[in-house]
Each structure stands twice: as structure tokens, then as C-alpha cells.
Amino acid sequence: SQQGEEDPQALSIQEGENATMNCSYKTSINNLQWYRQNSGRGLVHLILIRSNEREKHSGRLRVTLDTSKKSSSLLITASRAADTASYFCATLAGGTSYGKLTFGQGTILTVHP
Amino acid sequence: NAGVTQTPKFQVLKTGQSMTLQCAQDMNHEYMSWYRQDPGMGLRLIHYSVGAGITDQGEVPNGYNVSRSTTEDFPLRLLSAAPSQTSVYFCASSYVAGVSGSETQYFGPGTRLLVL
Numbered sequence: 001s002q003q004g005e006e007d008p009q010a011l012s013i014q015e016g017e018n019a020t021m022n023c024s025y026k027t028s029i030n031n032l033q034w035y036r037q038n039s040g041r042g043l044v045h046l047i048l049i050r051s052n053e054r055e056k057h058s059g060r061l062r063v064t065l066d067t068s069k070k071s072s073s074l075l076i077t078a079s080r081a082a083d084t085a086s087y088f089c090a091t092l093a094g095g096t097s098y099g100k101l102t103f104g105q106g107t108i109l110t111v112h113p
Numbered sequence: 114n115a116g117v118t119q120t121p122k123f124q125v126l127k128t129g130q131s132m133t134l135q136c137a138q139d140m141n142h143e144y145m146s147w148y149r150q151d152p153g154m155g156l157r158l159i160h161y162s163v164g165a166g167i168t169d170q171g172e173v174p175n176g177y178n179v180s181r182s183t184t185e186d187f188p189l190r191l192l193s194a195a196p197s198q199t200s201v202y203f204c205a206s207s208y209v210a211g212v213s214g215s216e217t218q219y220f221g222p223g224t225r226l227l228v229l
Binding site for chain 2: 035040041044048088090092099102103106
């Protein structure tokens with residue numbers, strides 16, 4: 001079963017606007033990661049946040065984690081047309097072997113120039 | 114480094130045929146995984162390996178076999194292809210960084226499989 005549920009399923013914005021995507025999960029986690037997938041290609045790792053962290057930044061990306069609500073959000077600031085892609089959250093469940101990430105269904109982001 | 118490579122890029126099979134999807138990584142990563150991606154389903158884990166000679170099942174292992182005789186290679190075998198196995202297959206490798214235990218997965222470009 002899918003560990004992560006993402007919201008919204010699709011998001012359409014104008015260049016320069018901020019994009020926020022949310023991810024909820026079901027079990028306790030070791031860490032939560034966000035990946036990006038351009039159409040027809042493999043996934044690329046964006047950012048990882050550990051279960052004892054609440055917020056993390058990387059360039060125009062900001063990730064928050066609320067373990068009490070079992071949810072995370074990814075904020076992309078000042079979006080660009082090149083940010084158009086699918087974004088997935090992935091969790092490593094607590095006590096689980098490495099190599100065993102569980103992915104959400106993804107959010108399709110379209111940034112219009 | 115080539116990273117994670119997968120072959121073939123695209124394959125058409127008839128129901129009942131068998132085939133092997135190849136995956137190789139040149140980063141000396143300990144962990145390797147196979148996922149399938151179907152529309153609206155995200156990625157689902159098929160099998161994974163924590164090192165040479167050690168494999169285990171993921172969420173959807175039925176109809177697939179794996180082996181890991183070397184650190185570099187992690188082939189996925191379809192024993193008797195079925196239309197339900199039509200999907201895009203991704204291989205990934207990862208390592209665990211330092212005392213934080215943070216794992217980042219590196220993905221191959223994928224293999225598109227169509228089973229008729």
C-alpha cells in the first residue's frame with residue numbers, strides 16, 4: 001500500500017509564483033525525501049529531512065515536517081518554467097531496511113512562462 | 114561515472130515470454146532497488162538488495178525474480194510476462210551517509226515494457 005499521499009494531484013501556476021505541495025504518511029518514519037521527475041525520465045533527489053528536523057532549506061526549496069500530523073510540505077519559491085515536473089515524497093519507515101523507500105503518488109506541477 | 118544504467122530502454126513482449134531487465138551502477142553503492150511506475154500509482158517497490166548475495170521482496174514481488182551476484186549488477190527477471198506487467202521499471206542504487214544514516218537513491222533512466 002502507498003505510504004505517502006500527496007496533495008494536490010496537479011498544480012498549475014505562473015512563473016514567479018510559489019508552489020506548495022503536501023505529503024501525508026501513515027507510519028513512523030526515519031526520514032522523508034522529495035524527488036523530482038521530468039517527463040519520461042528517472043527520479044532525481046531534491047532534499048531529505050530527518051524525523052528529528054522540522055524545517056530544511058536548499059536553494060529555492062523549503063521542506064517542513066510535522067511528525068505529530070504525519071505530514072510534510074515542499075515549497076518552491078519564485079518558480080520557473082523549468083520547474084515543470086512531477087514531484088514525489090518518499091519515506092523510509094522507522095526500523096526499515098535501507099533501499100526500501102515508499103513513494104507517494106506525486107504532484108504534477110506545471111509552471112507557465 | 115555513468116551512474117545507474119538500465120537496458121533495454123524499451124521492450125515489447127508477448128504474454129508468457131520471459132526476459133531480464135538489466136541494471137548496473139558504478140558508484141559502489143551497497144543498496145539497490147527495483148520499482149515499477151504505473152499511471153497515478155507513484156512508484157512501487159518490487160525487490161531490493163542490501164548487498165551482494167542478499168535480496169528481499171518489496172510491495173509487489175509476484176512474477177519477478179532478482180539476484181545480486183556482484184555489487185554493481187542487479188537484474189530483474191520476468192518469469193512469464195503478463196499484460197499487468199506493462200509498466201515503466203526503474204532501478205535505483207543508494208548508500209547511507211555517515212552517522213546520520215541518511216540515504217539518497219540514484220535512479221536509472223527507466224525501461225518501458227509493453228506486454229501484449
